[in-house]
Amino acid sequence: MxxxxxxxxxxxxxxxxxxxxxxxxxxxxxxxxxxxxxxxxxxxxxxxxxxxxxxxxxxxxxxxxxxxxxxxxxxxxxxxxxxxxxxxxxxxxxxxxxxxxxxxxxxxxxxxxxxxxxxxxxxxYFNWCFPLNGNTGYFREIIQKSPDDLTETLEKDTQNAYKQDFAFLQNxxxxxxxxxxxxxxxxxxxxxxxxxxxxxxxxLKDEAIFLTSEEKKAIKEKLHINPNEKIILFVGRLDKIKGVDHLIRAFKKLLQERKDCRLIIIGDGEYSKCLQECKDDWGKILFTGKLSKEEVYQFYRLADIGVMLSKHEQCSFVAIEMMMHGIPIIASNSTGLDEMVIDGVNGYKIKTIENKDEVSFDTDECCRLLSLALNNNKEEELKNKCRRQYETHYSxxxxxxxxxxxxxxx
CATH class of the missing domain: 3.40.50.2000 (Glycogen Phosphorylase B;)
Known part of the structure; x- marks a missing residue:
């Protein structure tokens, strides 16, 4: 044994x-x-x-x-x-x-x-991903510098952490x-x-339950959600690294194009900034707070699109849960998330914009991808491909x- x-x-x-x-x-x-x-x-x-x-x-x-x-x-x-x-x-x-x-x-x-x-x-995770927002290019630039060329505290701390992790990994x-x-x-x-x-x-263990259109309508009515609304879903911490602010801005742009959608944000964290971003569209954006697994899975059964604009991930359980439930994902091409989503197979990817001082996403491009996913006339085919990705790689x-x-x- x-x-x-x-x-x-x-x-x-x-x-x-x-x-x-x-x-x-x-x-x-x-x-x-x-x-x-x-x-x-x-x-x-x-x-x-x-x-x-x-x-x-x-x-x-x-x-x-x-x-x-x-x-x-x-x-x-x-x-x-x-x-x-x-x-x-x-x-x-x-x-x-x-x-x-x-x-x-x-x-x-x-x-x-x-x-x-x-x-x-x-x-x-890698420790340096948090202060650098997953900016791999900047990380490599820092670790290649000589100690005398490190002018910022952030760079000095990053290089010191890298050296410690380097020694740790060797053991x-x-x-x-x-x-x-x-x-x-x-x-x-x-x-x-x-x-x-x-x-x-x-x-992840397969715990997906798939509902009929009538069953989805009944649950939406119970939750006081318009049965005809398309649901865009975010699940995770309301932290800067999750890109929730970019998602809200993209969704607000989407509402100018079509009104039959609702953004549901599940998770706890920094609410104040998110609520400020929602100004004038509060009625279309629902914050649930942190929910139990059973409650989260209920929303997975209702969702039409999942969104993950994370600045760094390794192998996200949220992305796996979405694939397991056949939900197409709009995702960043950052770090490990890049290989979890394949364009046109289980969703669509948005380019991560990496600058030294900031990691961000093009809000217009995100809005375009949301619209593309919502208007896809092969919705069932896309959902089936999501399931196959889960079964093949993440079961x-x-x-x-x-x-x-x-x-x-x-």
């Missing part, structure tokens, strides 16, 4: 992405694996163990120590190894699967205690990329050998086969 330790953090990232990834990952594994989920930054008052079937969850309370020269987290993670040691059987195969760019200080300790262990890192046994974009970046900019990288895209079965192969061969 293989002892697998999957590392998680109780945070917004866990709620919106990595948490979903871990749920799907567990579904990929059989009885040959003893699964342990290590939850850092737990709100539980003490170290807690919860066992359910073949999954054991270990909750490590949030750090109570005060920061001293940035060493607080380092001490917290090192101490966690001592907690974990009581649950590790050294005679078995041991795999540590990390999902964040941290913990480098405990790698040495793990290898010292369990010399035959294997350390895997899943790349769900792993295997790296899981969710997108070809990330794999290419690791090979070219982080000098990781290709045989150390596994491309395993996110997968749980695809992910399961590759994950089991990796874990067994490493």
């Amino acid at each position: 293989t002892q697998l330790f999957i590392f998680n953090e109780i945070s917004r990232a866990a709620i919106y992405g990595i948490g979903t990834y871990i749920q799907q990952l567990i579904s990929c594994l059989d009885d040959e694996f003893q699964i342990n989920i290590v939850n850092y930054y737990s709100d539980k008052p003490e170290f807690t163990i919860i066992e359910n079937d073949n999954v054991r969850e270990l909750y490590i309370p949030r750090n109570q120590l005060k920061y001293t020269e940035g060493k607080c987290d380092e001490t917290y993670f090192i101490n966690s190894v001592y907690l974990l040691s009581d649950f590790i059987e050294p005679e078995k195969k041991i795999i540590f699967h990390f999902n964040h760019f941290r913990y480098e200080k405990i790698f040495t300790l793990l290898r010292e205690y369990w010399p035959t262990c294997k350390i895997i890192l899943g790349i769900h 792993t046994d295997q790296i899981i990329c969710l997108a070809q974009y990330a794999k290419a970046l690791l090979c070219s900019d982080y000098q990781i050998p290709e045989n150390k990288i596994s491309l395993i895209r996110n997968g 749980l079965a695809c992910m399961k086969e590759k994950m089991q192969t990796l874990y067994k061969l490493i």
Whole structure:
């Protein structure tokens, strides 16, 4: 039996992405694996163990120590190894699967205690993507500069973070990329050998339910939505990196062309700026806040178009959910999202405009693509192609086969 330790953090990232990834990952594994989920930054008052079937969850309370020269987290993670040691059987195969760019200080300790262990890192994001809004060109410009040529704090911080991540990646046994974009970046900019990288895209269990026209009308009426309205759907955090402001501006332009549409925005975050963007068209734009999975899936069943103007993504679960429900996607061609949407197959792509100070999108072009998708006279064919993209590349079965192969061969 293989002892697998999957590392998680109780945070917004866990709620919106990595948490979903871990749920799907567990579904990929059989009885040959003893699964342990290590939850850092737990709100539980003490170290807690919860066992359910073949999954054991270990909750490590949030750090109570005060920061001293940035060493607080380092001490917290090192101490966690001592907690974990009581649950590790050294005679078995041991795999540590990390999902964040941290913990480098405990790698040495793990290898010292369990010399035959294997350390895997899943790349769900790159730290530099957040301050640079996913601007890959600017990132490459920064890391190629000599330290003396770095004039801005942003550039200095980015180069320092790159050097730390570079060293961190070298200390792993295997790296899981969710997108070809990330794999290419690791090979070219982080000098990781290709045989150390596994491309395993996110997968989701198929839970799509398809409604008849009459069933859709009934649900719309229940929600006080005009049954004849076309629904344009956004799902995600209301953050700058998601491009919601550009979407709202494009939708307002679309309303000048046709009135039979409604924009529904699902998610929490920065409402104030979004509401300001909606001025004069509030009646056509619905904010639901954060919803349960069941509620979100109800809107997927009603949606005609999904929109993702993200400035950076690796392998979006929202995009997969939309494909699973047969929803054509208007998406940016940024980072990993570029390879998830194929023009005319499962949606349409808009060019990401990358400048040093800003990453943006052409609102007129976005409006044009929305109109193109709404006026498509082969609507059912496009929806069927969306489903095929999901079934071929992003189903749980695809992910399961590759994950089991990796874990067994490493």
